[in-house]
Amino acid sequence: MGASPAHRPPATVHPSRISQASGHRGGTPLAAEELWGWPVDVLDRLLELRQQAWKGAIPLEEWREGDAALRAGQPAVDKDEVEEFQQELMVNGPADLPREESGRLVGRLTALANRAPSDEQLWEELATVAKVLADRKRSSRLAATYHAARERIVTWLTRPGGGIDPVTGLPWSQIARYRIVDDPDLGRVPQYVDAARQLAKADASDEERARAEMLVETTRWQQIAGPMAELNQRYLTWFPRLILSDLWSRASSHLCQV
Numbered sequence: 001m002g003a004s005p006a007h008r009p010p011a012t013v014h015p016s017r018i019s020q021a022s023g024h025r026g027g028t029p030l031a032a033e034e035l036w037g038w039p040v041d042v043l044d045r046l047l048e049l050r051q052q053a054w055k056g057a058i059p060l061e062e063w064r065e066g067d068a069a070l071r072a073g074q075p076a077v078d079k080d081e082v083e084e085f086q087q088e089l090m091v092n093g094p095a096d097l098p099r100e101e102s103g104r105l106v107g108r109l110t111a112l113a114n115r116a117p118s119d120e121q122l123w124e125e126l127a128t129v130a131k132v133l134a135d136r137k138r139s140s141r142l143a144a145t146y147h148a149a150r151e152r153i154v155t156w157l158t159r160p161g162g163g164i165d166p167v168t169g170l171p172w173s174q175i176a177r178y179r180i181v182d183d184p185d186l187g188r189v190p191q192y193v194d195a196a197r198q199l200a201k202a203d204a205s206d207e208e209r210a211r212a213e214m215l216v217e218t219t220r221w222q223q224i225a226g227p228m229a230e231l232n233q234r235y236l237t238w239f240p241r242l243i244l245s246d247l248w249s250r251a252s253s254h255l256c257q258v
Helices: 015-022 040-055 060-071 079-092 099-113 119-134 140-157 172-176 193-203 206-215 225-257
Strands: 180-183 187-190
Touching (some): 079 099, 119 206, 172 193
């Protein structure tokens, strides 16, 4: 009995589809000069930038700038269409297509469909990676790959000037609100950054806290960071409080003598 339509395996990608995507009518797909109207040398350079960035050979901003420059002036493409074709090729590619050529073509399609990621897209990727790593059914062979991906994404999100505190995973702008606080005795008092971090964490919403926890792995040092920050802050205000207390005591004593 034949497979039902719902369970029938997808058809193999026909070579004509590869030729149609590449505009190539003979030889091999890698011999094509264009994919979706994009010169393949541009796609190869985009792919090289992507690979260098993920290896840590170039910073994120350099990837973004180079990616944007290479895409300038190229024709618009339907991302969903490219990714659908890519998935079809990976699952049901022609049997006579050499593995090297198939891998190279998949890489070019990846570069074509995906710009260098924005920070928000990095957060989305981090959520996906965290979900995979939390799944006990995941392949142990892929665990190292996902851990490496997580480390790279965290490095990008906590880069200098990126706006995210690497200690808490919260935005620096959120922590900055607590660098100066109102003290009932001393008025406006500056806070050490660790003390400001603790207040920012305490006041963060559940959503903000969950997002930050994806970024920061709790260590033993972080577990005692709260008490240490509070102790340091007490040292900061101890002497001013002592002086203020002494002044009030002297003033009260003087008033009693009058």
